[in-house]
Amino acid sequence: MRSSIRGAGAAAAATALVVVVSGSWFGYQQLAGPSCSGEIQLSVAVAPELEPAVRSAADGWQQDGAAVGGTCIKVNVAASESVDVAAAVASKHGATLAGVGQASGTAITPDVWVPDSSTWLLRLKNGGATAFAPANGASIARSPVVVAMPEPVASRFGWPDKKLTWTDLLRSVTSDKPVRAGIVEPTQDAAGLSGLLSLTAAAGGAGGDTQKATTGALRALAIGRSSLRKDLLARFPRANDATAIANGLGAAALSEKDVMAYNATKPPIPLAALYLEPSPMPLDYPYAVLPGIEPAKASAARVLYELLTTQGFKNRLAAQSLRAPDGNWGDGFKALPGAPSPAGGQATVPPAGVGAAGGLDPVAIDRAVSGWSIATQSGRMLCVIDVSGSMKAPVPSANNATREQVTVAAASRGLNLFDDSWSIGLWTFSTNLRGSQDWVQLVPINPLSTNRSRLEQGLSGIRPSQGNTGLYDTMLAAYETVQENWEPGRVNSVVLFTDGKNDDKDGLSQAELIRRLKQLADPERPVQVVIIGIGNEVSKAELKSITDVTGGAPFVTEDPTKIGDIFLKAIALRPNAPR
Template identity: 25%
Template sequence: MNALVTRRRWLAVLLALGCALGGAVALSACGDGGPAASESEGEVAGEGSDPDPAVDVSGTTLRVLAGSEVQDMQPILDDAEEELGITVELTYAGTLDGTEAVMAGDADCDATWFPSNAYMSLFDQKAALVSQETSIMRTPVVLGVRAERAAELGWDDKSPTWAEVVDAAASGAFSYGMSSPVSSNSGFSALVELATALSGTGAAITADDVTAVAADLSRFAQGQKLTSGSSGWLMEAYDKDSSAVDGVFNYESLVLQDPGLVEVIPQDGVITADYPLTLFAGRGEKVEAAYRALVDYLRRDDVQRRIADETFRRTDATTADDAVAAFEIPFPNRLETVRALLSSWVSDVRKPANMVFQIDTSGSMEGERLDALKAALVSLTDTGADGTTSLLTFQPRETVHFVEFGSEIKSEKDLEVAADGDLSDVRAYVEGLRTAGNTAIYGTLQRSLELAAQSRSDDNVTSVVLFSDGENTDYPGIAEFSSWYEATPEVQGIPVYAILFGEASRAEMEQLTQLTGGRVFDAENGDLTAAFKEIRGYL
């Protein structure tokens, strides 16, 4: 066992991973094939699915749509590729939106590797469209609390109930970070854990239960001080300033890697990610054989040991010594319940976002670039979008400040989203954007941060989104801005999220986001709409 794990209290959850996490589904249109009659359809790899020795898999590419959480598996996959002679081509998406992309036929892949297939299992296409699935590793979503705070709360010796966590958050005794339930499986799982425990039914929650627990969810949301669109970035933000919050809701495998955190498993239970590698039907003989070869490799005893040691996840090599039993909370069994829970969280429960969008409409944005920018911003007003995409639009109670700039600030517009969700004013403003001038990024950013600071409070989540297609052309530059920032405490702690597009300087954007606690979103491929929607998970 890795030395860090042996130094810590290794809390193992004995989990019943039955119907809640066992299902999987895929869409026939994912890739270029559809469901085809096959002996392996519906089969779980590892049960009579030994690779056919007659099939040569060398040179075969397995295209996998995966959760970003499995990026830490790349060294192991590199070794698998070398040994097996295959290529594992990973592209990344959030569990919910990735699942929905597959269901809509918008994902070009042979397989998925999300933290869980629980959401997939709610779609009717499941039985016909999945060929094989195999759990590779496991990790529950838990609470990591700073050691000194855990001792003060008494949670280091006795795990609290979820209701006690809510009380601590509502009273100000406990602050936390959590990733967006819309964008991240860990945040979504934590929300399901909480709502199910608070319902008190001992069963999977229903849409009626969501309504019943809404008030307590709002009390819980009062304690959130740090948000993120991904589990990994949440830990990066916490590590950068661990004093900002008392703890984080995240995967156990990430919590265990921070020696300053105590793992806390609420008494009411948890939800476990079991990382099922899932093959779609009709992929062809060579792809199916490559999938089975990869599964066999990852399930091999020595590789299971390596996964446990390197990623801190549970595998078949994990021992049950000092195990602490915990109840496995059931996943919702209806799609309408999941959507009701997410809609309630985004629209009514969580702290509303207070956003400043700094928008470059300099002369270089003329033509296709301006059209792409307008389309991306208008997509955030599309309340009629399908599935979780509709939850990435601007929501009731949120405030949007637009700062349009070129050589100087051209216009400012403050818009508060009404209770009815009417976003016509946002669309009208966006459609009126026109190009002219140079690119005064940092002088405008000073104004954007000042605006954000004026409206920042404990009751909202404040941030700045910077979009520019070029390098700064006017005074001040990044050096002068950095000096101003360090000397202006009232704007510190407001993250700046920068979109990398066109000729924007990656080095400067990374320097800027490192300074302000934000991050860079890459739209160099030209897909601004995807970049803006990804950012919404952080706001």
């Protein structure tokens, strides 16, 4: 949880009308009513570091007689970790967020949500919340994402005078004598995600083996990852001596606000903030009015937003070591050495990186989150690939490579992300591949430390058959195989690729398969099933009937060239404990 400094709001009531007049005539009319009756409660969940500023503005409005259309408004502002609200919203809208986990039983969704980053809104939309369309979404504050380093370590990099890049950092964390890098779990922390995106982009642009460079960067960060920000901060050196500095954390992606708050505690070794180029995605604090609220609340939310766009609110942000949305700052903001904005914040600063939801790249975010989840976790998986005759169909968007070739290529690329702690096996299936049996085991499930080369060879030898799609018999056999040698402490899963419906007339019916899976399902020995459907002949309803029993999810795409990203995303959706 980010630490924050509560600014005094003593002058809020006296200045409320002034700041609203500087905002808009509509806001003034709403605030200037002489009386009101009844009460509407507007719930506002705000990232903890921003909460004091929003609460102060809301209190000032209420002290001055907050009303909309003659009805009194009570604004309930709560400091809420963005990941916790995201879990609740995901649960309400049927979305799945990799690495976030389930919402707690007491979690509720607010009327207005101000998370620390627009990435949360985008991840929810891409995670399956198709009806999730919050209003507004404009940024009300900003904090650049920086690389925090103990000042003695930063000095070796030329701080604060030398301009550094993410490629410079990549070299330092993957060298023979690497800087000890850390990160707050990027699936749960927006600053961590921003740093991950920048570092993986640097790896992708470094030339050579991009996959190897990216995986190396992920694993370097994974060694020093923390679930909580306070735990990560506690790993920075706490004594001003060479041993403590050498053994402590040397670099981590944090917000500018985090560095300021840490240094305000007067640690033995202050942190330097390195503003690396290209500028990473900042924390942009979008003002999201969640869908489904009643019109009177929506009107109150609009007026509250106006209060949060004034010069008075800009000064409240400065008291919390936060910037205005344009990157400038209000009165009292104390910039860190090397900060790129002009002193006093009078000139407009171009937005650093991408700071609004419309400018974010959903594919890049999905790849980063999925790649991280795979590279930093361990599991046991049986990969099952369809080799029915229809897999010979050419894919025009892949230079007419067959569906089989595109599928195998995606599985091969994914294999490179799994480290040696994973256990993976490989089957193919069609109909009557071995006598009346629809499936063939190419490689048994074993640790990649001894199995990797066999899997690579097995994948390279896969060719389509002349058979049909024996989906149901194969699924039951795969489920039984994974469950038989189930391993505690790991996600045990089946990942199956197919381009068609079950058409094995001599095999199990759908009803029989579901009945058998229900008999086998054991909450003490769960097996997650992920089915990736390719092409327009797949029935998502058929696949969902299976995963509804087993846990997991179906993913269907008519464009086989997208299965690489879908594969990574599917593997990343691993079950998590409730928050």
